[in-house]
Amino acid sequence: MFRFFENLVDPYVDYPETDAPPRGIWAYMRELSRPFRKVFVWAFASSILVAAVEIWLIGYVGRVVDLLGNTTPAALWQAHGIELIAMAVFLVTLRPALQWLNVALLNNAVMPNFGTLFRWRAHRHVLRQSVGWFENDFAGRIANRIMQAPPAAGEAVFQVFDALTFATAYVIGAAVLLADADLRLFLPLGLWLVAYVALVRWTVRRIGPASKAASDARSAVTGRVVDSYTNIQSVKLFAHHSGELDYAKEAIDRARTTFAAEMRLFTIMDVVLTLLNGFLVLGVVGWAIWLWAEGSASVGIVAAASALTLRLNAMTGWIMWAVSNFFQSLGVVDEGLETIAQPVALTDRPGAPALELSEGRIAFRELSHHYGKGAGGLDRITLEIAPGEKIGLVGRSGAGKSTLVKLLLRFYDPESGRIEIDGQDIAAVTQDSLRRQIGMVSQESSLLHRSVRENILYGRPDATEAEMEAAAQKAQAHDFIQDLADSEGRRGYDAQVGERGVKLSGGQRQRIALARVILKDAPILVLDEATSALDSEVEAAIQDTLYGMMEGKTVIAIAHRLSTIAHMDRILVLDGGRIAEVGSHGELLAQGGLYAGFWSRQSGGFLGTEDKTEAAE
Numbered sequence: 001m002f003r004f005f006e007n008l009v010d011p012y013v014d015y016p017e018t019d020a021p022p023r024g025i026w027a028y029m030r031e032l033s034r035p036f037r038k039v040f041v042w043a044f045a046s047s048i049l050v051a052a053v054e055i056w057l058i059g060y061v062g063r064v065v066d067l068l069g070n071t072t073p074a075a076l077w078q079a080h081g082i083e084l085i086a087m088a089v090f091l092v093t094l095r096p097a098l099q100w101l102n103v104a105l106l107n108n109a110v111m112p113n114f115g116t117l118f119r120w121r122a123h124r125h126v127l128r129q130s131v132g133w134f135e136n137d138f139a140g141r142i143a144n145r146i147m148q149a150p151p152a153a154g155e156a157v158f159q160v161f162d163a164l165t166f167a168t169a170y171v172i173g174a175a176v177l178l179a180d181a182d183l184r185l186f187l188p189l190g191l192w193l194v195a196y197v198a199l200v201r202w203t204v205r206r207i208g209p210a211s212k213a214a215s216d217a218r219s220a221v222t223g224r225v226v227d228s229y230t231n232i233q234s235v236k237l238f239a240h241h242s243g244e245l246d247y248a249k250e251a252i253d254r255a256r257t258t259f260a261a262e263m264r265l266f267t268i269m270d271v272v273l274t275l276l277n278g279f280l281v282l283g284v285v286g287w288a289i290w291l292w293a294e295g296s297a298s299v300g301i302v303a304a305a306s307a308l309t310l311r312l313n314a315m316t317g318w319i320m321w322a323v324s325n326f327f328q329s330l331g332v333v334d335e336g337l338e339t340i341a342q343p344v345a346l347t348d349r350p351g352a353p354a355l356e357l358s359e360g361r362i363a364f365r366e367l368s369h370h371y372g373k374g375a376g377g378l379d380r381i382t383l384e385i386a387p388g389e390k391i392g393l394v395g396r397s398g399a400g401k402s403t404l405v406k407l408l409l410r411f412y413d414p415e416s417g418r419i420e421i422d423g424q425d426i427a428a429v430t431q432d433s434l435r436r437q438i439g440m441v442s443q444e445s446s447l448l449h450r451s452v453r454e455n456i457l458y459g460r461p462d463a464t465e466a467e468m469e470a471a472a473q474k475a476q477a478h479d480f481i482q483d484l485a486d487s488e489g490r491r492g493y494d495a496q497v498g499e500r501g502v503k504l505s506g507g508q509r510q511r512i513a514l515a516r517v518i519l520k521d522a523p524i525l526v527l528d529e530a531t532s533a534l535d536s537e538v539e540a541a542i543q544d545t546l547y548g549m550m551e552g553k554t555v556i557a558i559a560h561r562l563s564t565i566a567h568m569d570r571i572l573v574l575d576g577g578r579i580a581e582v583g584s585h586g587e588l589l590a591q592g593g594l595y596a597g598f599w600s601r602q603s604g605g606f607l608g609t610e611d612k613t614e615a616a617e
Contacts, residue, residue: 140226149336
């Protein structure tokens with residue numbers, strides 16, 4: 001039976017995905033609520049029925065009190081026995097069934113699925129953002145908002161039906177009951193209701209912004225803490241333990257201050273509410289007794305008014321808490337939407353076809369990109385790379401090497417100019433089809449926090465076990481993988497590599513990354529310092545593998561170790577975002593220009609000219 005309610009809504013149901021979701025909280029929540037419409041109608045109706053039944057029971061208690069006062073036990077049973085039995089049956093059958101329907105809709109149909117649907121769609125949207133978008137924020141803060149906002153949204157929806165709908169129906173029912181008994185009894189309830197609504201309004205106007213500020217401060221704490229943990233090696237290496245504590249303490253103290261401000265509102269609300277409830281009990285019960293004393297009300301009316309007022313007195317704190325919690329949750333959602341609902345800026349054109357690669361010819365035409373700064377990056381690069389040609393890129397830090405590769409992968413769109421592959425503008429084809437045709441091994445070979453097998457198969461998930469192991473062997477990784485073991489006892493290809501591959505050495509990570517690209521076997525290959533993390537012996541063994549990988553592919557290789565690109569068909573020297581020199585290794589040495597200077601100043605095979613900061617790269 002639980003499964004029936006849990007399956008009323010599929011949180012992974014298809015939906016029209018958009019590059020620009022609604023930024024307003026109500027529009028966003030309305031969009032998320034579409035699959036829940038029928039469930040919400042039933043939850044709304046059942047909440048009203050539960051409240052109506054409770055009010056009716058209180059009124060019925062007043063009737064029973066009057067019957068007891070005006071009838072003997074024998075006469076009561078003879079005249080009203082069937083009625084009392086029917087009420088007993090109702091209390092142990094229909095009322096629990098109605099309550100069960102209400103809580104099952106909320107607890108089993110709405111709560112597990114609404115947050116799941118929100119988190120799933122938020123993750124799908126964020127995952128579509130560009131690399132540049134992620135570079136402008138903390139990964140920890142992004143993840144924190146995706147984790148915080150969905151349960152807060154689910155809590156807000158829960159409060160709408162569990163508290164707000166129920167409370168509204170209850171107060172209306174109470175007013176009807178008192179007015180029906182004696183219209184004058186409605187007066188103190190009405191005055192209390194006006195004051196109560198004013199208190200609610202005062203609270204919610206402040207609790208939303210206060211909650212958003214507190215949530216934002218908590219996200220900042222998460223971002224700073226995760227930043228420290230992610231870079232723990234640097235923290236230890238530079239002995240910045242105290243500095244990191246101060247950095248975190250600043251954010252933690254701001255979170256404490258904003259949370260304290262939020263809690264002050266709850267304290268004020270609670271004290272004022274207690275005072276209002278005192279007037280409610282005094283006004284309704286006291287007036288009911290006065291009406292009884294002058295003969296205008298029965299004992300049953302006094303009993304019903306007393307029970308109703310005491311129940312309202314007990315409920316008001318819960319209602320106020322629910323209302324505050326509702327707006328507090330909306331504040332958390334609103335803060336989360338600052339990240340989750342940002343439009344995807346780098347998108348595929350409507351109806352964009354897949355890239356059809358026939359030769360592997362790459363053309364950069366008047367390409368410029370300065371990251372919006374007007375300087376740095378690339379400046380009017382024009383270059384054509386023939387199918388199967390091997391190109392080496394050399395230049396000082398900041399010359400534009402990494403920018404060229406990022407634009408080729410369409411991690412950014414160029415500010416001007418275009419890139420073509422086999423005559424097709426890469427901005428006009430789908431991003432996924434473009435990147436499937438490019439294999440890349442970068443200097444920072446971070447791995448997924450999964451098994452070695454899953455990391456290698458990331459290159460081609462449908463590859464066989466034999467193909468995966470063959471790729472590992474070509475990358476000189478198979479032997480050390482056999483000796484791996486993690487803390488859970490998993491060995492070999494099943495061993496977990498840790499976050500970003502921290503359980504492995506730099507050389508081991510690089511070889512697994514190489515195996516992944518070997519398995520992908522894409523027709524265009526980009527190498528960004530692909531052997532920088534390898535020792536000389538392993539690098540020598542890998543070189544043959546790399547040359548084998550390059551066979552028949554169009555290759556772009558970035559290197560500071562010039563010996564690794566000396567055999568390329570052409571070498572491009574970038575300087576100040578422009579192509580300064582082009583030629584083979586021998587031709588560039590003969591020119592006696594920048595490349596010759598780099599070569600002559602090498603120590604251990606590295607450039608000795610890092611006199612600029614590559615801020616854009």
